[in-house]
Amino acid sequence: MKSTVKSTCCYCGVGCGILIETENKRITGVRGDPDHPANRGRLCTKGATLDQTAPLTYRLLTPSKVLRSTGKRSQISWDAALDEAATRFAEIIRAHGPDSVAFYISGQLMTEDYYVFNKLAKGLIGTNNVDTNSRLCMSSAVAGYKQTLGVDAPPCSYADILQAKVIFIAGANPAVAHPIVFRYIEDARAANPDLKIIVADPRRSESAEIADLHLPIKPGSDIALFNGMLHVLINEGLVDRAYVEAHTSGFDALADIVKNYSPEQVAALCGIPAEAIVQAARWFGASEASLSLYCQGLIQSAHGTHNNAGIIHLHLATGQIGKPGAGPFSLTGQPNAMGGREVGGLSNLMSAHRDLANPAHRAEMARFWGVPFVPANPGKSAVDLFKALKTGEIKAVWIACTNPAQSLPNQAEVRAALQTAEYVMLQEAYANTDTAAYADLLLPATGWAEKHGTVTNSERCITRVVSALPAPGEARHDWEIVVDFAQRLGKKLQHPNIDNLFPYSDAESIFNEHRESTRGRDLDITGLSYAKLESLGPQQWPFPEGATRGKTRLYEEGIFPTADGKARFVAVEHLPTADSTTPELPISLLSGRMRDHWHGMSRTGTVPRLFNLEDEPLLAMHPCDMRHRNLESGDLARVANARGEMTVRVAERPGLQRGRAWMPMHWGSQFMNSPGANAVASDATDPYSLQPELKHAAVQISKCTLP
Numbered sequence: 001m002k003s004t005v006k007s008t009c010c011y012c013g014v015g016c017g018i019l020i021e022t023e024n025k026r027i028t029g030v031r032g033d034p035d036h037p038a039n040r041g042r043l044c045t046k047g048a049t050l051d052q053t054a055p056l057t058y059r060l061l062t063p064s065k066v067l068r069s070t071g072k073r074s075q076i077s078w079d080a081a082l083d084e085a086a087t088r089f090a091e092i093i094r095a096h097g098p099d100s101v102a103f104y105i106s107g108q109l110m111t112e113d114y115y116v117f118n119k120l121a122k123g124l125i126g127t128n129n130v131d132t133n134s135r136l137c138m139s140s141a142v143a144g145y146k147q148t149l150g151v152d153a154p155p156c157s158y159a160d161i162l163q164a165k166v167i168f169i170a171g172a173n174p175a176v177a178h179p180i181v182f183r184y185i186e187d188a189r190a191a192n193p194d195l196k197i198i199v200a201d202p203r204r205s206e207s208a209e210i211a212d213l214h215l216p217i218k219p220g221s222d223i224a225l226f227n228g229m230l231h232v233l234i235n236e237g238l239v240d241r242a243y244v245e246a247h248t249s250g251f252d253a254l255a256d257i258v259k260n261y262s263p264e265q266v267a268a269l270c271g272i273p274a275e276a277i278v279q280a281a282r283w284f285g286a287s288e289a290s291l292s293l294y295c296q297g298l299i300q301s302a303h304g305t306h307n308n309a310g311i312i313h314l315h316l317a318t319g320q321i322g323k324p325g326a327g328p329f330s331l332t333g334q335p336n337a338m339g340g341r342e343v344g345g346l347s348n349l350m351s352a353h354r355d356l357a358n359p360a361h362r363a364e365m366a367r368f369w370g371v372p373f374v375p376a377n378p379g380k381s382a383v384d385l386f387k388a389l390k391t392g393e394i395k396a397v398w399i400a401c402t403n404p405a406q407s408l409p410n411q412a413e414v415r416a417a418l419q420t421a422e423y424v425m426l427q428e429a430y431a432n433t434d435t436a437a438y439a440d441l442l443l444p445a446t447g448w449a450e451k452h453g454t455v456t457n458s459e460r461c462i463t464r465v466v467s468a469l470p471a472p473g474e475a476r477h478d479w480e481i482v483v484d485f486a487q488r489l490g491k492k493l494q495h496p497n498i499d500n501l502f503p504y505s506d507a508e509s510i511f512n513e514h515r516e517s518t519r520g521r522d523l524d525i526t527g528l529s530y531a532k533l534e535s536l537g538p539q540q541w542p543f544p545e546g547a548t549r550g551k552t553r554l555y556e557e558g559i560f561p562t563a564d565g566k567a568r569f570v571a572v573e574h575l576p577t578a579d580s581t582t583p584e585l586p587i588s589l590l591s592g593r594m595r596d597h598w599h600g601m602s603r604t605g606t607v608p609r610l611f612n613l614e615d616e617p618l619l620a621m622h623p624c625d626m627r628h629r630n631l632e633s634g635d636l637a638r639v640a641n642a643r644g645e646m647t648v649r650v651a652e653r654p655g656l657q658r659g660r661a662w663m664p665m666h667w668g669s670q671f672m673n674s675p676g677a678n679a680v681a682s683d684a685t686d687p688y689s690l691q692p693e694l695k696h697a698a699v700q701i702s703k704c705t706l707p
Helices: 078-096 111-125 139-149 159-163 179-191 222-235 241-247 251-258 263-270 274-286 304-318 337-342 359-369 382-391 411-420 434-438 478-492 507-517 530-536 623-628
Strands: 002-008 017-023 026-032 064-067 072-075 101-105 130-132 166-170 196-200 213-215 290-294 327-330 396-400 423-428 441-444 453-456 461-465 587-592 618-621 636-641 644-652 660-664 696-703
Touching (some): 002 461, 078 101, 078 396, 078 423, 078 441, 078 478, 101 111, 101 382, 111 130, 111 359, 111 453, 130 382, 139 327, 196 274, 213 274, 222 251, 274 290, 274 304, 304 327, 337 453, 411 434, 423 434, 453 507, 461 530, 618 623
Parallel strands (some): 101 130, 101 396, 166 290, 196 213, 290 327, 587 660
Antiparallel strands (some): 002 017, 017 026, 618 660, 636 696
C-alpha cells in the first residue's frame, strides 16, 4: 500500500518540510513539501537523500547490556533494561542525593521528548542536571537575546530575507550550513540587484563568494568590529535617536565605550582595512531594511553572549528591528534546538522561558507539576557536567540522541569522564556512535521517519511531525522510554504522586501540558493543538488562545519583554579568544561544516553519494604555512596542543589567510584515528551562556615523518 506522509527534515534548524513516500512499510522516496513555509518544496543534498539513510544496517534495534571492559553486548528485554536502570538510579540517588545523576540530551529530540526529560529531572528526581547539546550550539544566542531584548525570541522570519536591502552575515556560512536559507538570499539578490551583502568571516567561505564586502576578521574580533561599526554610525549621524530614546536603555554608556573603537583602532584589532569597516557601517545604517544572519562563528566563543549582543546593538541603534526585512536573526543549528529552549531543556531554564534562578518561576512550575518544589541548585551545563562525571560528583548519566564522545571539546577529558563514570545509559537510534563504546546500557530509540510530535525551527515555526514508518525492531519513541522509566523510578523512590506526574499515553497529551505551561508567557501557544497544526499547517509562536495565525515578526510596536518595556544596550568590550596563538602554537585552527554531512555522520555517513564532494578528512591550510612546514597537498600532518592531537591529510585551499587553518567538525573516530577537531578544541566557556569555544583553537602543525 502506497502513502505519503508530511514530516520535517532532521538535519539543520531551517526546519524544511518533507514528503515521505512509503510502500509496504518501506520508504520509496523523499521530496520537499511545497506547502511548508520554511522551504516551499526545496531541499538540500542532505534532505534529498534522507530516504537513503532508511536501511537498518547501523541501527540499534534491541535493548542491550554492555560489558565495558570487553565491549561485549548482550540483548535483554525492555522490562529488564528499565528495571535495571531505575534500580541503579534509585540506589545512587538514595546514597548520594539527586545531584549525583544527570541527563545529557539533544536538539534532535521532539519537543515532547524534551518536556518529559525536563520533568523527570527537575520535577521527579529533584535535580537541575539536565543539559543538552544545544548548549554547544545556541546557548549564547539565548543569553544574547535575553540580555538585550528580554527573552529568547528570534524576532525575524525567513520572509524578511526577501525584503532586506542589506544582509549582514556574521560568523555563519549558510551556503553550507543552512542551504535553503542561502537559496532565499540568492532569490533576494535576483529580485533586487541593489541588495548589499556583507560577510564577516575569518575564512573566505562559500557564502562570502557572493558578498559585496567580505571582512576577513581575525578570529574572535567580532565585538571590536561591531563596536567599530557603531562608532561610525554615531559619528555619521546614522543612529535613529528617536527610536533609541523611546525604546531602549543603556545607549549612552555603550556610546562612551565605542568612542575608543575608531575605524583605525578596530582595523588593527580585526586585521582588516579601516575603509571596509566604514563601508559596512554606512551600508547597514543607511539602508531601509538591514537584516543580520549569524550562527556558530559568533556563538561558539568564550565571549559568545556579548558577540550576540554586539550585533543586536547595531539593530537597536538604527531602529532596524520589528519591521519587514530587518532584525537580528540567529540561525539555529539543530532541527529542534528551539523546541528544547521552549520547554526548559537547558540546566538553567524551565518550561516557557522560565529561569531557574527566579524563585517565582520555580514556584510556578512546582504548582503546575504538582510537586513540592523545583530545586534551586544550578544544574551542570554540558562541559561542567562531564567534568563532574570524571571527578565522581556525578555518578550516573543518561545520554539521549547525541554523541558527546565526538561533539564536546577537549575529547581526552570527555572520554576519560565516560570511562570513569559509575553508570552510563545511552538512548540512541544508531549502534555505532563513538559514545556507544562507553555505555553500560543501550536503549534503542526511533529515528527520523518513525518519530512523532512537534519541532520548532529557527523562525519560531512549529511543525507537527507524523510517523511514516513503524518503529523497527524493539525501538521505542524517546518520550515513551522516559515515561516508562519515570514511573518505575517513582515507585522505587516512593514518590507519592507518581501516577499523576507521568500520566501520558501519547505525545499529544504531553504537548497539551506543555502548551498550558506557556499561557501568558512570551511564547504563548495556548491557541495551538495537534488538530490545528494539521489543518492550518506549521505556525509561528506566539499563538495565544483566540489567535487565527502565528506572529511573523516580533517587536513591531517597539515594546520589549523587559521590566520597563525597553530593549537594553550592554556594555561590551573586545576580548581575545580563549586560546591565544604563540610561537609554540602559531596556527589558529577554525572548524566548520561541510555541505553534505551532518554532525558526527551517524546518519549521513551511511550514504555513499554524500562523500562525492569530500571523501576523507582534510585540513585546509594557507600555502605559505604549508611551505614553512615542508608540506604538500596530500601529506599527513600532526595537529597538536596540550589538550590532544590528530593526524590528518593536508590540502592547500583558497580563502584562508596565513596563520589560519580550517577543518570540518564532522570527522570523528568512525573515520579517523582520533576524535577529530575536537581532540584539540578548547573547553573554555562563556561566563553567561556556559557555551564552549569550539570554533577556535591554537595549535602547532608539523609534518608526519612515517617509515
